[in-house]
Each structure stands twice: as structure tokens, then as C-alpha cells.
Amino acid sequence: MTTTTDLSGITSRPGRRGLTADDLAELYAAHRLSLVRLALLLVDDRASAEDVVQDAFASLAGRLHQVREPHAALGYLRTSVVNGSRSALRRRRTARGYVPPAEAEPPGPDDRAVLAEEHREVLAGLDRLAPRQREVLVLRYWSGLSEAEIAEACGISRGSVKSTASRALDALELILKGEGR
The missing domain is CATH 1.10.10.10 (Winged helix-like DNA-binding domain superfamily/Winged helix DNA-binding domain)
Known part of the structure; x- marks a missing residue:
């Protein structure tokens, strides 16, 4: 049987449909670092970049049977990394914009007196x-x-x-x- 290696680094065999776990492992070994570099340039944080790439590979692992051509897997991963980076930046922006509510001051003597009177009325x-x-x-x-x-x-x-x-x-x-x- 004749095998060829395409641009994604996956060995393709004629007549084969979908990716296998071995194909995913080959993709990971061949392209993880370049995808982390891509994510790093987008999110400016190594830990976040690695998380984005990890999520992209995990998502692809769940869709192995849906990917028909091996070269499409690398394109899927790149797109997934770009979209994941955008999402990470949105979450970061939202988190930075969040202002926790101010803590309420403990009730003063006047507040306690009013509350006690209201309780007496209800009782x-x-x-x-x-x-x-x-x-x-x-x-x-x-x-x-x-x-x-x-x-x-x-x-x-x-x-x-x-x-x-x-x-x-x-x-x-x-x-x-x-x-x-």
C-alpha cells in the first residue's frame, strides 16, 4: 500500500476516511509548538496560550470521525486556536472590567432601632x-x-x-x- 505525507505531517493512506488517535498524536507532535507560538502572540500569556492550544486539540479529539481529510485537521486547529484566543481575551477583558459590589456597612444604632420597631410591628x-x-x-x-x-x-x-x-x-x-x- 502506498502512503504519502501531506502538509499537516499526517501519513495518509488511500481510501481511509476520518482521523485516528495516532493521526492526532502526529499532529500534536508536529504542530503543538507552532500553535502555542501563534496563541502566545495573540493572548500575550504563555499559560493562556497553552490552555488555548490544549482546548483546540481536545476539541479535535472529540471530532476525529468528522474530519475527512488530514490537511483539514491542521486548518481546524489553527482556526480553533485563533477563536480560543479571542475568547480568552474577551474573558480577560470582562474580568478586568468587573468591579465587585461595595461591602455594605454594618447597621448603625439608628438602623437597628428602626429594624427592631419594624419587627415589633410585624409581631x-x-x-x-x-x-x-x-x-x-x-x-x-x-x-x-x-x-x-x-x-x-x-x-x-x-x-x-x-x-x-x-x-x-x-x-x-x-x-x-x-x-x-
Whole structure:
């Protein structure tokens, strides 16, 4: 059987379709350094350049059966390295532009006093609700139970939990606005 070597460095055999793992190994040995140099010129960072080339070869490894001609593999790798370099630069630009949110200042004495007063108002409003409504709201918002857990704890259906919670919130809103009972 006659074999020839094309520009990609892969030995091609007549009648063969797709690339093999051996072809990929040959490509890697023959072109990894030149592809890393290409990526390095684009991303200006050796670690990123090596990552880009690694990703390009990994992507090609997943598509070996789709590449029909060996010389197309090298073109695919070059294109993949250029696109990967662009993506790396975009990620780097985005990361540099990110400004973490400012840390919130701890609440001062005035803030704590206002919050304490709001809590007292809510607790007083809860006392004015019907017992079942108060139970459902306390189990849901203070205990963090799910509708199913509340239903089991109160001995009612999940639908009753939903409707009771909805009515209780409406009633509590009216109480807190000063319009209720």
C-alpha cells in the first residue's frame, strides 16, 4: 500500500476516511509548538496560550470521525486556536472590567432601632391574625418549611396552605397599613 505525507505531517493512506488517535498524536507532535507560538502572540500569556492550544486539540479529539481529510485537521486547529484566543481575551477583558459590589456597612444604632420597631410591628400584626394564618406564616417564613411540610405539621392540604398563606399575607398587609381589624 502506498502512503504519502501531506502538509499537516499526517501519513495518509488511500481510501481511509476520518482521523485516528495516532493521526492526532502526529499532529500534536508536529504542530503543538507552532500553535502555542501563534496563541502566545495573540493572548500575550504563555499559560493562556497553552490552555488555548490544549482546548483546540481536545476539541479535535472529540471530532476525529468528522474530519475527512488530514490537511483539514491542521486548518481546524489553527482556526480553533485563533477563536480560543479571542475568547480568552474577551474573558480577560470582562474580568478586568468587573468591579465587585461595595461591602455594605454594618447597621448603625439608628438602623437597628428602626429594624427592631419594624419587627415589633410585624409581631404585633401576627398576633392579630387568625391562629391558622399565624401558624402558616410562622412555619413558612420563620421556620423555612415547604408547603408539604407545613401541610403535614398543620394537618391540612397543600392547597389550604397556599390559600391560607395568601390570605394571611393580605390581612397582615392591611394590619400593618393600619386598615385591618
